[in-house]
Amino acid sequence: MTHVIEVSHLSKRYGDTLALDDVSLTLEQDTIYGLLGRNGAGKTTLMSILTAQNFATSGTVRVYGEDPYENARVLSRMCFVRESQKYPEDATPRHALRSARLFFPRWDEGLARELVEEFRLPMKTTIKKLSRGQLSAVGVIIGLASRAEITFFDEPYLGLDAVARQIFYDRLLADYAEHPRTIVLSSHLIDEVSNILEHVVVIDRGRILMDAPTDEVRGLATTVVGPGDAVEEFVVGREVLHRESLGRVTSATILGRLDDDDRARLAAAGIDTGAVSLQQLVVRLTQRQSTVEPQPEEARR
Known part of the structure; x- marks a missing residue:
């Protein structure tokens, strides 16, 4: 398979806190990854660096063989749906989607409109007045409709009810089948997403505990x-x-x-x-890691 992202000995330090500790991994083309771990494990920091929205303290990142920083050729091929995405004060979902289609060459306007209807998203309400679930729906719609070759979803389900989450999973799988790309899904609802993941990366305290195909993890x-x-x-x-x-x-x-x-x-x-379910395995692995190394006082991002 083709490597689309290659990470070598990546570390990120915030003062005395080591958020990422000598991380090395590769992400393959046309694969759905689960980036799993506790709050503060380093998941968001890792995705931020991979998408050139943060800087590493040391180590290297290559996306399609190139450094992603200030690299329009690379950045136009990626979409990062952040859990804490900020929008202008008076922005509405309509503004957000119109802006998004300017950034993503593979944007599918028809899909975006279908998703707006399915998530029942009020397009004229300012984003600051949306519920938490509606705000998450804005990000989910952008992530799916972008059809970016590499798409990162950082806790995309926050605030979504069970029906809306299932719409997201169903739509993601259906669109992935027709338009394969690399998808990285960071999630706490591990059992809920386990059936859609093809590869699992477990991170804890900034270190990779597991990096394996999901089929190999089952029965481990x-x-x-x-x-x-x-x-x-x-x-x-x-x-x-x-x-x-x-x-x-x-x-x-x-x-x-x-x-x-x-x-x-x-x-x-x-x-x-x-x-042992995937969620139980991740929980036990991180618990074991906690007994090996005491948790530092500073929380990782």
Whole structure:
């Protein structure tokens, strides 16, 4: 596959706070990525640097093989839908969409109008008077209708109700199928978006904890539940992400795939197994990281 973004040893420091810590990764053409992690993990900082809206302290970023800073050839091929996007004081959604179509060569006006209807967006109301969900809808419409070759969505669902979020997911998948591009979706609703992600990047405290295709992530961890002694004997030598006990029963989430011998051993010991969702895996991985390195007092952006 073709690399559209290449990041090498990227770091970003705000005073004493290290927001990104030696990050290296590549993003491929025509792939839907999930950029997952806790608040303050460094997701927004990373996307801001990739789209030339922030500066790295060290390291390099290449988009289509070029430095994106003040590079119109590159920037015209990207769209960054920020969670905290600012608009002029008297701007309306109509103004925002009219401006957006000037910046994106692949803008689809017909799609934009369809999305306005589906999200029931009041076009003449000033943006400052919109609800949080309506403000998010403005960003979602711009991100989808831009048809930019690389599109970043930073927490696009904030304020959207369940119906509106489903409209976003359905529309994203349908339009991606007809017009493939690279999409990076930053989200806290991990279980809700897990079925649309093709590749998962998990970041915590500015470091990449996981960078793998979603198909490889599924089944990467398993929860085993049974008599405490039997569970403890089984997990010896394995990486335990989480462990809890209630009376004589112990539950342990272990990292690593089970083979046929493992499953036979578990059955013989009366130990049950359960699948670990992507959200549970991300939670356990970040919890494990927190026990390895104490959280600094300064919050990362």
